[in-house]
Amino acid sequence: YTETGKASFYSSKLEGRKMANGDKYRPGKLTAAHKTLPFGTRLKVTNLDTKKSVKVKVTDRGPFSPGRVVDLSYKAADKVDMIKAGVAPVKIKVIGKKKES
Amino acid sequence: YTETGKASFYSSKLEGRKMANGDKYRPGKLTAAHKTLPFGTRLKVTNLDTKKSVKVKVTDRGPFSPGRVVDLSYKAADKVDMIKAGVAPVKIKVIGKKKES
Structure with missing residues (x-):
């Protein structure tokens, strides 16, 4: 599965906020928000x-602005x-799924 | 006072979050984040x-990414x-100061 579109990235104001998977957003981790793909993808x-x-x-879930396909953590x-x-x-490409820890 | 640079806007994920002035962020209000100008400007x-x-x-305070001068609410x-x-x-131009309600 591949998809193209625009990426944006998390505001530093979101540091520590709970993401849709229940973890807190950490700018130094390599995470992303997508509207539909399962957590852990x-x-x-x-x-x-x-x-x-x-x-x-x-x-996490998002981004919710038109044309956006992914929101990246600051480090990513x-x-x-x-x-x-x-x-x-x-361009985003699914490369695998890891069980949520 | 005028300034030029880039503007970004608030993620919808920030809805309801307390801003630096103590109010909650509401996407439908005409508000902005600036690094130094007094609240109410x-x-x-x-x-x-x-x-x-x-x-x-x-x-509110921000944005903290290089080259950014202002973060706008969704409506703005x-x-x-x-x-x-x-x-x-x-381009941003200071047009006055209203006392915080």
Whole structure:
């Protein structure tokens, strides 16, 4: 399964907030929000502008703005170099599912 | 006082969260986050891409990403047509100060 669209990233204001899977959002972890994929799904997210990619785990629901397919944690957004742009075109690919710990 | 830079807008996940001025974030109000201007400061924010502007009240602190000068509430971001873009170049101008109610 692959999907393309735009990625945004979590506001620093969300640090410590409970995500939809029950864990608290931590900016330094490699997590993502997706509207429908099960929690624990592993995604490879590639920034089509920078060609950089990162592997993340789905832990939350969102994003709810038109055209957005994924919200990345701060660390994941930094790894694909989209902090300055704020929003970036991405391709997401499901690479596996890990049981929630 | 005027300033130019990029604007982003609040995640819908922040609805109900307490802002730095003590009020809860409401997506339907015309509010903004700025790093230093006093709470209650009135700003005119103009989207330099769409030329649309909106008047907002500073109620929160942020944004903390490089190059960002203001974070707009959902309604304010909608009024300047930046929901789809996610981030937009803006000019902000202080137009007055209203006492916090």
